[in-house]
Amino acid sequence: MSFVFAAPEMVSGAASDLANIGSTISAASATAAAPTTGMVASAADEVSASVAALLSAHAAEYQAISAQAEAFHSQFVQALAAGATSYAATDAANASPLQALEQQLLGALNAPTQLLLGRPLIGNGADGAPGTGAPGGAGGTLIGNGGAGAPGQPGGKGGSAGLFGIGGAGGAGGVLWGAGGIGGTGRLGGATGGLRDARRGGGLFGAGGAGGNSVLIGNTAAGGAGAAGGNAVPLGDGGNGGTGGLLGLAGTNGMSAQ
Template identity: 50%
Template sequence: MSLVVAQPAWMVEAAAALARVGSAVGVADAAVAGATTTVEAAAADEVSVAVAALFANHGQAYQALSAQAAVFEQQFVRALVAAANSYGGAEAVNVQQLVLDAVNAPTRTLLGRPLIGDGTPGAPGQPGGPGGLLYGNGGNGGASTTAGVAGGAGGAAGLIGNGGAGGAGGAGAAGGAGGAGGWLYGNGGVGGSGGAAAVAGGLGGSGGAGGDAGLFGFGGAGGRGGAGGLGTDGVNPGLAAPTTPAAHGVNAGAHAGGGPGSDGTVSGQAGGSGGTGGTDSTAPGANGGGGGGAGGAGGPGAPGGAGGAGGAGDSGSGFGAGGGGGGGIGGTGGG
């Protein structure tokens, strides 16, 4: 594999040399422009005029080409200078990182945190790393991706810096707490949001607590609590299938009242209907029919039974027809 070596100082020197060459060529072009673009004819004849015009055209074409070359040369010089600056900036960053690594190595080994620098972000559900002892922000806590697992706490800052934000909690779990701000100066990290409820009617996770500030700074805001689950719908009782209504009253015989319907005994069971009153077909006179039976009371949440129909009157052997029996009273609905 071939390697390219770039030395910013060499590139800057080359750009300066190209700029000097371009300037010298520009001065020379300007000095001969008048003599080469306007050529006087040696005589007044047509041949002399044509020869002078030919050389003048060549001079003008050269000046136009020279102007284009000057523009290209200026663009090339600018690109070379920009490349030198880019290489120089990259080298400065690399040197800075090398210096920081050397400075942070002892504290990382002894205390597990850098002297200068930001803490690392936490993995899902894990806390963020602490910031540098002297300067640096705490790492953000990782958001949980597992139901019931809380979000990671934000990392704490050192002397100067802001605490990391807490991670969001998984379904039904709390958000992570925000990291503490720097001991001297810094703001506390915001708490993570609680996870939404995992089941219907369940509770959402609580928001994480905001991180405390140091000597100067502001405490972090608490996290937003998770949304609770929807409650279950209430039951609307009807006839409790397959429960059938209570027993109906007995239909009466001649000139007798119908039997009452039975009461409902379980939730949703309707009361039984009253029995039908009997007719009178044997008495010597005109008699009235029997009354209908009362409907039974309904069970809890169910209607009462219907009252039974009154029996029909009969003329028998008397002079007039008997009246019909009265209908039974309907049952009371269940509470």
């Protein structure tokens, strides 16, 4: 069986380019038609008249062949454009069923762990709703990043990562007061919550959030470091650094306001 891969936008672009080329050639042929098909003899003798007639006949034949080529070219461009439209329509028609099938398969895989553990097997955790201080959802037990905690009073805790994934960022504290959320925990093979994005400061009087912890091995061969604690802005205490994994380093503490 032969498998064909096509990018509709590239096919459509090629059809447009070919149409432009055809228009340019047609315009050039039309411009040359009058002076070449009606060539006037250079003199009144029979030889000059015969030469002019011969050249005019060749020009007429060229125009006839050019018209046939133009018709074929137009049909080819139309077929190419129709093919691009057909590919695009087929892709659009197939996209929705495939997405629905993907969701159904993920739902079937995640249902048992969601029921028993309260978290999916595969997938990222949902972020907390903005302004509520809600915690981020936990990532999939096997694969998935933890959701980010929502900013609020205090900020929400970042969701824990799955076996492979990154802990969610802790939410920022309220504008006036409220501690920053704790970074999510990283697991085996995943980064700790605070290596990249789980350091959030507190509000005006709140403490910075604590960094997330690394359980065993982070995203480096030597083991992941614990997250750095959040910085307080401007009157609270800095958050504590996260605990390193078995092979990782502890995170640095956040800076207290001066």
